[in-house]
Amino acid sequence: MSQPRTLFEKIWSDHIVHKDEASGTCLLYIDRHLVHEVTSPQAFEGLRLAGRKVRKPEATLAVADHNVPTSDRSLGIKQEDSRIQVETLGKNCEEFGIQYFGLNDKRQGIVHIIGPEQGMTQPGMTIVCGDSHTSTHGAFGALAFGIGTSEVEHVLATQTIIQKPANNMRITIKGKTGPGVTAKDIVLSIIGEIGTAGGTGYVIEYAGEAIQDLTMEGRMTVCNMTIEGGARAGLIAPDQTTFDYLKGRPMAPKGENWDKAVEYWSSLPSDDGARYDKEIVIEAKDIVPNVTWGTSPENVVPITGNVPDPANAKDASQRASMERALEYMGLTAGMRMQDVDIDKVFIGSCTNGRIEDMRAVAAIAKGNKVAENVYAMIVPGSGLVKEQAEEEGLDKIFIEAGFDWREPGCSMCLAMNADRLEPGERCASTSNRNFEGRQGRGGRTHLMSPAMAAAAAIKGKLADVRDFQD
Amino acid sequence: MQAFTTLSAIAAPLPMINVDTDMIIPKQFLRTIKRTGLGVNLFDEMRYDEQGNEKPDFVLNKPEYRNAEILVAGENFGCGSSREHAPWAILDFGLRCVIAPSYADIFYNNCFKNGILPVQLPQEQVDRIMEYAQTTPESKVHIDLEYQIVKLDNNESFSFEIDPFRKHCLINGLDDIGLTLEKDKSIQSFEDDRAQNQPWL
Ligand code: SF4
Numbered sequence: 211m212s213q214p215r216t217l218f219e220k221i222w223s224d225h226i227v228h229k230d231e232a233s234g235t236c237l238l239y240i241d242r243h244l245v246h247e248v249t250s251p252q253a254f255e256g257l258r259l260a261g262r263k264v265r266k267p268e269a270t271l272a273v274a275d276h277n278v279p280t281s282d283r284s285l286g287i288k289q290e291d292s293r294i295q296v297e298t299l300g301k302n303c304e305e306f307g308i309q310y311f312g313l314n315d316k317r318q319g320i321v322h323i324i325g326p327e328q329g330m331t332q333p334g335m336t337i338v339c340g341d342s343h344t345s346t347h348g349a350f351g352a353l354a355f356g357i358g359t360s361e362v363e364h365v366l367a368t369q370t371i372i373q374k375p376a377n378n379m380r381i382t383i384k385g386k387t388g389p390g391v392t393a394k395d396i397v398l399s400i401i402g403e404i405g406t407a408g409g410t411g412y413v414i415e416y417a418g419e420a421i422q423d424l425t426m427e428g429r430m431t432v433c434n435m436t437i438e439g440g441a442r443a444g445l446i447a448p449d450q451t452t453f454d455y456l457k458g459r460p461m462a463p464k465g466e467n468w469d470k471a472v473e474y475w476s477s478l479p480s481d482d483g484a485r486y487d488k489e490i491v492i493e494a495k496d497i498v499p500n501v502t503w504g505t506s507p508e509n510v511v512p513i514t515g516n517v518p519d520p521a522n523a524k525d526a527s528q529r530a531s532m533e534r535a536l537e538y539m540g541l542t543a544g545m546r547m548q549d550v551d552i553d554k555v556f557i558g559s560c561t562n563g564r565i566e567d568m569r570a571v572a573a574i575a576k577g578n579k580v581a582e583n584v585y586a587m588i589v590p591g592s593g594l595v596k597e598q599a600e601e602e603g604l605d606k607i608f609i610e611a612g613f614d615w616r617e618p619g620c621s622m623c624l625a626m627n628a629d630r631l632e633p634g635e636r637c638a639s640t641s642n643r644n645f646e647g648r649q650g651r652g653g654r655t656h657l658m659s660p661a662m663a664a665a666a667a668i669k670g671k672l673a674d675v676r677d678f679q680d
Numbered sequence: 681m682q683a684f685t686t687l688s689a690i691a692a693p694l695p696m697i698n699v700d701t702d703m704i705i706p707k708q709f710l711r712t713i714k715r716t717g718l719g720v721n722l723f724d725e726m727r728y729d730e731q732g733n734e735k736p737d738f739v740l741n742k743p744e745y746r747n748a749e750i751l752v753a754g755e756n757f758g759c760g761s762s763r764e765h766a767p768w769a770i771l772d773f774g775l776r777c778v779i780a781p782s783y784a785d786i787f788y789n790n791c792f793k794n795g796i797l798p799v800q801l802p803q804e805q806v807d808r809i810m811e812y813a814q815t816t817p818e819s820k821v822h823i824d825l826e827y828q829i830v831k832l833d834n835n836e837s838f839s840f841e842i843d844p845f846r847k848h849c850l851i852n853g854l855d856d857i858g859l860t861l862e863k864d865k866s867i868q869s870f871e872d873d874r875a876q877n878q879p880w881l
Pocket residue numbers: 275276320321322341343559560561619620623624641642
């Protein structure tokens with residue numbers, strides 16, 4: 211019998227075009243390539259200068275998301291350089307024959323939301339995009355990772371990438387999670403535990419009952435933030451939940467091909483006895499609803515907890531970075547997290563901009579009002595998420611409660627468009643990064659789940675979602 | 681791509697951990713469709729105040745480090761977004777080499793595509809070079825990629841590891857795409873096999 215293999219090893223070995231035995235460097239075939247406006251113009255320019263073509267345009271899908279306005283689209287993009295960047299993507303796609311979802315296409319949305327939504331993301335594939343949150347697609351059991359612009363050009367020209375195999379880690383979440391605990395809380399806990407560099411050099415496979423119990427949306431949230439733990443990619447074994455999600459989507463296999471695909475996909479989960487370079491086990495019952503306090507996603511505390519004290523840091527450089535974070539965040543050690551007042555709420559992003567997230571927010575918002583001192587925005591991840599939410603009447607609940615219901619895009623996740631925090635403003639956010647300046651220069655970000663962000667909007671301060679549930 | 685062989689230059693100390701690519705080049709500068717011109721905005725929010733004036737205490741604003749070509753930093757350098765604008769900004773400023781105990785994967789990879797050498801050394805050795813850069817800013821740090829050595833003026837030296845393929849490409853300034861296209865036959869036959877065995881793709 212052959213050696214037991216992990217999910218990662220199976221996908222990797224199925225995509226090797228060429229291997230340099232001496233160095234171990236592989237030329238890896240790439241099945242799907244997602245492209246957006248910010249990290250692609252220089253790649254297309256490179257192709258043009260070298261007189262090269264796109265090798266497999268049909269394996270590529272493009273969309274503008276980072277720069278797009280989330281208010282009335284009919285007015286176009288005001289900011290000139292943003293407009294040029296979006297127009298450049300449209301022109302490049304036309305010139306090189308790539309499918310492009312334009313601003314007024316209802317399928318437009320955040321690149322990591324639309325790939326799965328269209329059924330483009332499938333188990334066993336290799337998927338790349340010039341964006342670190344490409345790890346999202348690992349939720350389907352696809353090996354998906356972010357690349358730089360030079361590599362975008364490489365993939366466009368050759369449909370391959372040069373890479374060495376990563377180490378393989380398994381994180382098992384044992385047992386079932388408690389009340390109020392969502393996929394976001396699971397992944398924040400993991401990052402809090404391993405640190406932002408804990409996954410460097412690894413591909414992480416998430417396993418265990420709490421992971422299997424997640425919907426595809428939840429699995430995407432977990433894999434999305436894998437990059438915040440420094441890992442190259444996250445993976446979850448495909449199962450019936452995965453197949454059910456994919457069936458019937460526009461780009462999913464059909465008819466006889468569907469059956470063949472499911473047969474192959476079913477062979478992908480790691481074999482019993484497969485070896486991992488590192489294993490971590492976390493008890494699901496130890497995970498509580500949590501938030502971040504600082505300027506790194508590893509700065510995680512339970513919502514019932516307090517701002518940590520730099521005096522307890524493990525060494526001098528950690529102490530310095532904690533002190534800097536506290537100063538930037540305008541917090542003092544020992545303060546209760548639930549006493550932290552907020553100014554804004556951002557619900558959306560590729561971490562939490564899917565339909566299930568919208569439903570979670572609506573469940574808390576229903577019959578409540580956004581606090582007076584708070585501006586709360588909800589930005590659906592795609593035009594189709596928006597449409598679905600409106601079909602379910604969620605938009606009415608949001609508007610009634612005083613939320614601003616907007617057009618799809620990256621929005622205040624990174625504040626490249628007009629949506630941003632002013633210096634000193636504090637935001638409860640469902641996005642993935644709380645770095646200094648991420649949501650606007652001087653802006654202060656607390657990461658949390660959509661339900662917790664909704665609860666914060668209503669209380670006007672960081673709040674425990676369990677106080678809203680019976 | 682510009683080849684990297686040896687470098688003798690001033691090293692600027694940036695003793696911070698988890699320097700992310702949002703810090704290296706904030707998003708408002710990502711709206712460009714070019715690779716060049718980002719150097720003036722390198723570390724923008726740490727380097728300038730809200731009116732756009734230089735903050736005198738930021739390392740790259742200090743006269744002794746303005747011409748640095750090497751940056752010495754703490755662990756997990758380049759974490760966060762995949763933006764290649766980060767190495768482009770570093771290069772455009774005039775830095776050709778970073779020395780740190782560890783790097784985020786994508787950033788590390790991006791450096792090699794742009795002729796920047798990311799040297800990885802154990803924490804104590806980076807601490808030593810950091811101290812040297814802080815206390816004797818006029819002294820140079822010498823890097824020899826061929827021999828994989830970082831040397832200080834007082835002859836202290838540290839050898840570093842690097843992947844042989846990456847080293848080869850960097851020393852010769854090789855373009856990956858050209859190399860890969862030489863394997864076109866293998867790619868073609870791989871695609872043919874897949875069309876046979878996995879027709880849904
Ligand atoms: S939503 Fe945020 S993290 Fe996701 S792709 Fe857009 S900017 Fe990046």
